[in-house]
Amino acid sequence: MEQFKIPIGRGIEAVINFFVDHFSFATKAFAGVTENGINLLVSAMMFFPPWALILIFTAISWLLTRNRGITIFTMAGMALIWNLGLWDPTVSTIALVIIATLFSIMIGVPLGIFAALNGVFYRIVMPVLDLMQTMPAFVYLIPAIPFFGLGPVAAIFATVIFSMPPAIRLTCLGIKQVPQELVEAADAFGSTKWQKLFKLQLPISAPTMMAGVNQTIMLALSMVVIAAMIGARGLGGEVWRAIQRLEADRGFEAGLGIVIVAIILDRIMQKLGSRAKKQ
Amino acid sequence: MTHKIVVDNVYKIFGPHPDKALKLIDQGHTNEQIMQKTGSAVGVAGVSFTVDEGEILVVMGLSGSGKSTLVRCINRLIEPTVGKVEVDGVDVTQLSTVELMRFRQKHFGMVFQNFALFPHRTVLQNVAYGLEIQKVDPGAMRERSMQALTQVGLKGWEDSYPAQLSGGMQQRVGLARALALDADIMLMDEAFSALDPLIRRDMQDELLELQERVKKTIVFISHDLDEAIKIGDRIVLMKDGRVVQVGTAEEILTNPANDYVARFVEEVDMSKVMTAESVMVKPSALAYFKSDGPRAALRKMQKAGISSIFVRRDGKIIGMVTADDAAKAIKDNARDLQSILITDIQTVRPATPAIELFPILAGINYPLAVLDDNDHLLGVIIKGSLLAGLAEGLQTGGNS
Numbered sequence: 001m002e003q004f005k006i007p008i009g010r011g012i013e014a015v016i017n018f019f020v021d022h023f024s025f026a027t028k029a030f031a032g033v034t035e036n037g038i039n040l041l042v043s044a045m046m047f048f049p050p051w052a053l054i055l056i057f058t059a060i061s062w063l064l065t066r067n068r069g070i071t072i073f074t075m076a077g078m079a080l081i082w083n084l085g086l087w088d089p090t091v092s093t094i095a096l097v098i099i100a101t102l103f104s105i106m107i108g109v110p111l112g113i114f115a116a117l118n119g120v121f122y123r124i125v126m127p128v129l130d131l132m133q134t135m136p137a138f139v140y141l142i143p144a145i146p147f148f149g150l151g152p153v154a155a156i157f158a159t160v161i162f163s164m165p166p167a168i169r170l171t172c173l174g175i176k177q178v179p180q181e182l183v184e185a186a187d188a189f190g191s192t193k194w195q196k197l198f199k200l201q202l203p204i205s206a207p208t209m210m211a212g213v214n215q216t217i218m219l220a221l222s223m224v225v226i227a228a229m230i231g232a233r234g235l236g237g238e239v240w241r242a243i244q245r246l247e248a249d250r251g252f253e254a255g256l257g258i259v260i261v262a263i264i265l266d267r268i269m270q271k272l273g274s275r276a277k278k279q
Numbered sequence: 280m281t282h283k284i285v286v287d288n289v290y291k292i293f294g295p296h297p298d299k300a301l302k303l304i305d306q307g308h309t310n311e312q313i314m315q316k317t318g319s320a321v322g323v324a325g326v327s328f329t330v331d332e333g334e335i336l337v338v339m340g341l342s343g344s345g346k347s348t349l350v351r352c353i354n355r356l357i358e359p360t361v362g363k364v365e366v367d368g369v370d371v372t373q374l375s376t377v378e379l380m381r382f383r384q385k386h387f388g389m390v391f392q393n394f395a396l397f398p399h400r401t402v403l404q405n406v407a408y409g410l411e412i413q414k415v416d417p418g419a420m421r422e423r424s425m426q427a428l429t430q431v432g433l434k435g436w437e438d439s440y441p442a443q444l445s446g447g448m449q450q451r452v453g454l455a456r457a458l459a460l461d462a463d464i465m466l467m468d469e470a471f472s473a474l475d476p477l478i479r480r481d482m483q484d485e486l487l488e489l490q491e492r493v494k495k496t497i498v499f500i501s502h503d504l505d506e507a508i509k510i511g512d513r514i515v516l517m518k519d520g521r522v523v524q525v526g527t528a529e530e531i532l533t534n535p536a537n538d539y540v541a542r543f544v545e546e547v548d549m550s551k552v553m554t555a556e557s558v559m560v561k562p563s564a565l566a567y568f569k570s571d572g573p574r575a576a577l578r579k580m581q582k583a584g585i586s587s588i589f590v591r592r593d594g595k596i597i598g599m600v601t602a603d604d605a606a607k608a609i610k611d612n613a614r615d616l617q618s619i620l621i622t623d624i625q626t627v628r629p630a631t632p633a634i635e636l637f638p639i640l641a642g643i644n645y646p647l648a649v650l651d652d653n654d655h656l657l658g659v660i661i662k663g664s665l666l667a668g669l670a671e672g673l674q675t676g677g678n679s
């Protein structure tokens with residue numbers, strides 16, 4: 001049986017090589033944008049002393065959620081991270097998550113819209129998303145390396161691929177969930193496709209899209225941690241180093257930092273989602 | 280005379296084999312057989328009718344009879360499989376996508392059964408939607424939307440969201456949204472069916488009142504004959520995607536085209552639609568003021584077996600005399616009917632609804648005269664004939 005192994009792996013490898021050889025201009029452009037983005041964001045955040053940044057985050061959290069519990073947790077959690085000496089890796093993790101999420105949304109939302117409006121594309125993209133979401137996260141690390149080498153850009157690339165499916169899926173779902181009668185009403189008054197999209201479909205699907213963005217952020221965070229293996233720094237890097245040196249205490253503390261960041265992001269996004277729904 | 284809307288032999292087949300289904304329709308197969316043979320559903324089959332400018336045409340039929348499909352074929356929310364729809368002489372089915380959009384903006388306002396208001400927009404923004412689509416400038420847009428809101432009595436609610444309004448108010452917003460456009464045709468798909476009965480009646484009255492002012496051409500879908508009778512200038516009755524009868528309410532009620540229509544009509548409360556004219560009977564005798572004295576009048580009453588008689592002079596009913604009074608007058612040697620004439624009698628017009636006749640009849644012990652505008656006697660109504668007329672109306676569908 002194994003003598004005639006079907007060359008799936010080889011095929012994928014050939015495709016990757018093809019892209020590496022012929023699309024280096026694209027990978028270089030992506031690398032440039034990403035690297036600059038990360039550097040800019042990190043140095044912007046590092047410009048403030050930790051206590052100032054904590055206050056800023058706390059204020060943002062209050063403005064977005066108007067929820068005392070979440071705001072206090074944000075302040076206390078960040079203070080604990082600072083106290084544990086995890087400030088720098090946390091800042092770089094947050095920067096990676098923000099950049100990766102932005103990419104995922106920028107690519108995922110238009111794809112989701114397109115899938116909702118185009119039946120053929122929908123039938124193609126859905127199985128691909130299923131495949132992408134069941135594939136173990138580590139696998140995405142491998143093609144990232146030939147494109148970008150070890151480092152944060154490769155990590156962002158793998159993270160974007162891994163975290164994009166919910167953005168596509170839930171955008172598409174949200175638009176398809178807009179009641180047929182409302183779409184009919186928009187049509188009956190002579191709306192163009194774009195008017196229908198911007199005046200009806202996107203506003204109504206906003207809460208669902210928000211849920212998608214939330215999932216994307218959570219996936220991005222988990223992937224950024226895993227991507228430490230290919231040179232992403234940050235909290236994941238701390239855990240990775242602790243594993244290699246068998247430092248249980250360091251590893252646990254860094255893990256705690258990740259949990260705190262995850263909870264803060266998740267709660268803020270959930271509040272935003274439910275606020276969007278209420279409107 | 281040209282019609283505002285001409286629906287010409289329109290078919291809509293849903294499903295995989297429209298051609299086969301069309302052939303089977305021609306051969307006279309039922310929708311069920313066609314569904315079994317081809318897997319296609321017949322929405323509308325060979326429908327033709329016209330709507331005149333300023334007319335309210337009600338399309339009526341049971342659930343699944345193709346009403347919604349038909350009304351959507353008019354503005355092509357549903358693409359007709361075969362057939363032509365003309366509005367102002369323009370064949371809507373031939374318009375390109377862009378032309379169709381413009382055409383809808385210009386000609387069609389639509390009101391939906393479940394309101395279909397945009398939940399994320401305020402009342403005013405909902406009403407303004409059609410104008411916003413047409414890129415009307417904000418000042419004019421606001422003014423026209425407010426005007427439409429005022430027309431439906433919702434001034435002061437412009438900043439609320441639809442979810443904050445009651446069902447009746449929501450549908451007023453739906454109505455205002457269609458009115459704000461200044462389109463000349465309103466398509467209303469069961470616009471009042473989701474409202475509870477009292478509010479529904481109010482809305483019907485308001486629509487009629489509004490129509491007096493705005494004079495739109497309205498195609499109104501309903502599954503309720505009472506509603507159709509009330510607001511329709513004419514009614515199109517549908518069954519299984521086909522038209523069974525077109526006509527005024529009166530025509531359909533008194534002359535049902537077939538059993539199906541007759542059964543539909545039975546459901547209407549006959550006493551509401553029947554009038555004095557349809558339950559009156561011919562008077563069995565009349566006294567003439569100029570030639571008849573008390574003796575002649577009494578004799579006429581005795582012959583007809585009645586106890587009172589209407590008196591006519593110069594073609595007009597001027598009163599009546601009773602048999603008792605006539606007998607007394609004979610004893611007193613009276614020559615004419617003047618002394619015993621009762622002029623204070625109850626009369627009604629032919630269009631008086633039958634339901635209003637009951638209380639009048641209960642208060643008098645002589646027949647009720649039905650007079651036209653010149654006081655000519657058209658017929659009389661006695662208690663027995665009213666009930667009989669209603670009973671007969673119920674059996675035959677109003678033809679008495």
Ligand SMILES: Nc1ncnc2c1ncn2[C@@H]1O[C@H](COP(=O)(O)OP(=O)(O)OP(=O)(O)O)[C@@H](O)[C@H]1O
Nearest residue numbers: 293320321322341342343344345346347348349502
């Ligand atoms: N999109 C569709 N696909 C398949 N069949 C359809 C579709 N829309 C309508 N039909 C069929 O066409 C027929 C007419 O439906 P339609 O909705 O026009 O009826 P209706 O008179 O408006 O009924 P109701 O009073 O329930 O609204 C029905 O048999 C229905 O099953």
Ligand SMILES: [Mg+2]
Nearest residue numbers: 346347348469
């Ligand atoms: Mg319907």
